[in-house]
Amino acid sequence: MKTLVGFGDADSFYASAEVVRRPWLRGLAVGVLGNQGACVIARNYPMKRHGVKVGEPIWEAKKKCPTGVYVKRDFRWYETLSRKMLAEAGLFSQKIEYYSIDEFFWEGSATRGRTFRQTAEDIREHVKLSTGLPMTVAFARTRTLAKLFADTAKPYGAVAVEDADHETEILAKLPVTEIAGIARGSAAKLEPHGIKTCLDLRQASGLLVRRLLTVTGHDIWRELNGYRVTPIRTTRTPHKMLSRGGSLAGRVKDAYTLYGWLVRNVERLIEELQFHEVRPSTLTVAVSYFDADSATGVANLCVPSARFDVLLDAAKRGLRRAWRPGRVATHMHLIASGLKRGPWQQSLFDPADPKRDAVARAKRTINDLLGRWKLRSGATLFANDWYDDPANEHEVCDVRGKFCF
Numbered sequence: 001m002k003t004l005v006g007f008g009d010a011d012s013f014y015a016s017a018e019v020v021r022r023p024w025l026r027g028l029a030v031g032v033l034g035n036q037g038a039c040v041i042a043r044n045y046p047m048k049r050h051g052v053k054v055g056e057p058i059w060e061a062k063k064k065c066p067t068g069v070y071v072k073r074d075f076r077w078y079e080t081l082s083r084k085m086l087a088e089a090g091l092f093s094q095k096i097e098y099y100s101i102d103e104f105f106w107e108g109s110a111t112r113g114r115t116f117r118q119t120a121e122d123i124r125e126h127v128k129l130s131t132g133l134p135m136t137v138a139f140a141r142t143r144t145l146a147k148l149f150a151d152t153a154k155p156y157g158a159v160a161v162e163d164a165d166h167e168t169e170i171l172a173k174l175p176v177t178e179i180a181g182i183a184r185g186s187a188a189k190l191e192p193h194g195i196k197t198c199l200d201l202r203q204a205s206g207l208l209v210r211r212l213l214t215v216t217g218h219d220i221w222r223e224l225n226g227y228r229v230t231p232i233r234t235t236r237t238p239h240k241m242l243s244r245g246g247s248l249a250g251r252v253k254d255a256y257t258l259y260g261w262l263v264r265n266v267e268r269l270i271e272e273l274q275f276h277e278v279r280p281s282t283l284t285v286a287v288s289y290f291d292a293d294s295a296t297g298v299a300n301l302c303v304p305s306a307r308f309d310v311l312l313d314a315a316k317r318g319l320r321r322a323w324r325p326g327r328v329a330t331h332m333h334l335i336a337s338g339l340k341r342g343p344w345q346q347s348l349f350d351p352a353d354p355k356r357d358a359v360a361r362a363k364r365t366i367n368d369l370l371g372r373w374k375l376r377s378g379a380t381l382f383a384n385d386w387y388d389d390p391a392n393e394h395e396v397c398d399v400r401g402k403f404c405f
């Protein structure tokens, strides 16, 4: 039986999710706010038409769209709907991949008596009926093609592009930057060779593409030509690294506050390490600055560990290298790599410390019982407002099992 790659992508997902639980928002311009309610992180089509952009501060957005409704993000709710979409779309295939919070790839055939195009429509209608969410669905020969065609069919599209001629027709109209994974820098490398559209890229020599864009670009080229490079992955492959961090909720110049964010990120990272039952060998602290280039600091651990004091020690070393005194920091990421899976043996260099182990256990037990962050380091007291706001309790990176951010 002929199979194609299916791809489903919810339209304006966060804003649509808000409409699902507040039906009175239907038809209105809706913007979702992140980052302490300061910036628009998502908006629906009516708000898009007013020219509001993602990342825009709310005061600018309100000037452009004064009648808009602005709501705070709620990733618990978005995750609930995301998993429901995955389950409902999954009824149409035995092999479905949880790619991102609102994007799914699957391997699928046309339903009996229906064409692929009609099957795409059926899936779209079913997801809408069962979840209330509008989704664009595309079928194509590969993942890259399916995603490209879905992007051109938004919003609420249902397409199936089955043969090379039909592909050619669409690819000729799309600039290479439409492909996820081809940024402007890559496009600039391709342009001197006359490669501007997706079709140009597909028809280019594979050798040339590999030379210009390395293996990653070559894989995209193969996918454009109809070879399925990345299979559908029904379970998350083990992480090569885990990271926590993000915006510092404003601009941070003071070293103590920066340290407080570091501690928060260590605590968040530990949750993740414990969940996946891994211990890192290396920690990297990356800091972005408003008025200077971003900087990173790498610290190796003597022995892989997921214990608070050991990780904080390493993270401090990392931060010391990434810190630019007097400069204004805006973002911080803490990245754990060289992840080791158990069983762990006690080593000569392992700083065994029954007391600290007991404290770590107690902290975990209390938080498991009473809620996340009920017991946390005093260094994070500076951010009480942040912790008190339920919108910050669950973030998109806390949605587990998906492949992409």
Ligand SMILES: [Mg+2]
Pocket (backbone or CB within 6 Å): 009, 010, 011, 012, 013, 102
């Ligand atoms: Mg989407």
